[in-house]
Amino acid sequence: MSDVVLGIENLIVELPSWSDRKHAVSGISLEIRRNEILCVVGESGSGKSVMAKSILRLLPEPHVRVTEGRIVFEGEDLLALSDEEIRAVRGGRIAMIFQEPMVALNPVMKVGRQIDEVLEVHSALKPAQRRTRIVELMHDVHLPEAERIIDSYPHELSGGQRQRVMIAMALAVEPALIIADEPTTALDVTTQAQILRLIRELQRAHGTAVMFITHDFGVVAEIADRVAVMRHGELVELGAAAEILNRPQVDYTQELVAAVPSLTPRVRDPGPAPAPLLVVHDLVKTYGAGSGFLGFGSGRKVKAVQNVSLAVGRGRSLALVGESGSGKSTLARCIIGLETPDAGEVRLDGERISGLSRRDMRPLRRDLQMVFQDPFASLNPRHRVGHIIALGPMIQGVPQEQAWADVRELLKLVGLKPEAAERYPHEFSGGQRQRIGIARALAVKPKLIIADEPVSALDVSVQKQVLELLDELRRTLNLSMLFITHDLRVAATVCEEIAVLQNGRVVERGATADIFARPQAPYTRALLDAVPGVAWQKTA
């Protein structure tokens, strides 16, 4: 077919001998045609990024290298090109958009100059013409005040604006193919929705082929024409987006689609509202109030949490939903005592716990525990799992033997083998580590658990298992939970009540079902609309 822009034929990428598997990509063949978006979906370790990097020969050779196959682009095998020739293709005929624009852009160079560099290398335009072209590009990607942004440094722009700059760079010389590696993963949902719309719009206008790498089926539903599902370096399924999303043939794809948290809100148990267990009243936390050394550098104040009040009923769970910078994590840290609030109070079971010293707080740790976000950073790599879990109870005065016996029970409870107690965290996968983190929080038999984005670092299928585990534990142990998340889908699955935070304030609060059916605040409505794949999930 003449429409084919890029053809990958039987690509094999070998990993270094000390890796846990031999090939990062084992025998992939696929094609991308003109004027289409091909989504490559897979969980972490599926080899999707390695495949994309091998197209532009960006692999960390010689440790990771292509051993077999061809990558044919515009009639030429990219793998056979000289270094000089591949450099002309990179950024010229094939452009790349990376996941984290803050890292992909040079922090000490003005963004206009960074776009200019691409034009300088790949076009014959004169400096004045290039400037006009840059302004044009900035209009194309809907960057406001192009003249000002040209002379800005990356840190002066927001995450969404930086990603727009990256897209402008990618479009600068009208490439035939754009490879986008998780370009919206680091962005907030509302920004993500805008960027997805922009990519779609520009791709239609220019007829470019786009290879879009993602782990999120919601994003796939928003943007894909065709979908390639990868697992362990192999192509599992390839087909039109509607087919794969609605009628997946292969078991693995079916599992992945089923694991996407549904938008069906959880319903509150009937009956009278239980007495509140945790009450937060008028809490305020401002950062940057103090001055620096010798009074210099008294920076501007950031009002992270502004007069927030909320309550979690006994046995209930409340989701705090908000984008980055909404103050949701700060609020959690104030409640658990990792930060001291400036004003307001926190009561647990009627007892005031805010403003206590660390020593006075110690006995209350029994009732209030936390599950952390990053399963790789939240377990001390030098301690055995058993030691990590038993620490809390032992501080509370449980004798060592009793604590270790409890650890084995807890490990069984969270779905791990009791022998795991003797091993170190690095021997476990991300999902297993998060189970250990949950066991640690449960070890002191708390009444309330604060979970700070506990599944955002996990793959969807693992995410589903961990959410189910949390749910089951809540029911069997009659736990209350404060669940912090940026993902409305996750909030809907786990919690019967939601509080939406924006810029440190609660903009809406209520039963999940009510908020989903009749969102009141404009911000809540925007958040709901921005959930990727919302149309697909409603029809499914």
Add this chain to the structure above:
Amino acid sequence: MKSFRERFLGNPRVVAGLAWLVLALILALMADVLAPTDPFAIVGDPFLPPGAGFLLGTDSLGRDVLAGLIHGARTTLLISILSTLAAVAFGTLVGALAGYYSGIIDDALMRITEFFQTIPSFLFALVLIAILSPSATNLVIAIAVVSWPPIARIVRGEVLSVKAREFVQAAVVAGQRDSAILFSQILPNTLSPLIVTGSLLVATAILTESALSFLGLGAPNQMSWGFMIGAGRSFMREAWWLVTVPGVMILITVLSINLVGEGLNDALNPRLADL
């Protein structure tokens, strides 16, 4: 992924360095057995070249150079290892407190550290010995005093970065005390850069000790490599071995420590070495 032991001992440079260091340690520990006579005793004619009677010849007073080397290994290694241990202990304490408590404690401790760092270290050691009078203990003190600041800075940086990790917050939430968090959660995770810097610090300490002894400010009545070079320097043209032999000992020992230190670094941070 290979284990630490394989990565460390699989490196030929580490093996060579370790072999020499083990030899030097054996010399130091067995000095009284290997060379039972006092290294300061006059045992033959002066300026006997290396050969049959005395393997490495005799010096200007007819002392056995080989016996001097063996006993010198003991003095030099003992002083440099003890001073490094002292510097690492003190530097770690200062760095850990500064990094963990930050704020005003950090400011105060780091200003003091910088004060020590801005004085040229060898001159500082010289002044300290001149004030304290030369002795083995004072050498240890002087070398430790000039070498702890880099350790403090490294530990502070590591503590700052480890402190931000979630497992430390988890320990706070579990109710662990500050001191326990610092010693059981944070410091064990700062060990690898500490071990590498500490091992390289031994090499610097050997050089400082030798230089001080060369100037006659070493431990009195104790043979050391620097002292031997200092005593032999006026006879370099007549008796080359007096300076050369202890000089080469210092060179090889310092080189070996550096090889082992870099090997440790590569083995503890495999990603840097591999990619």
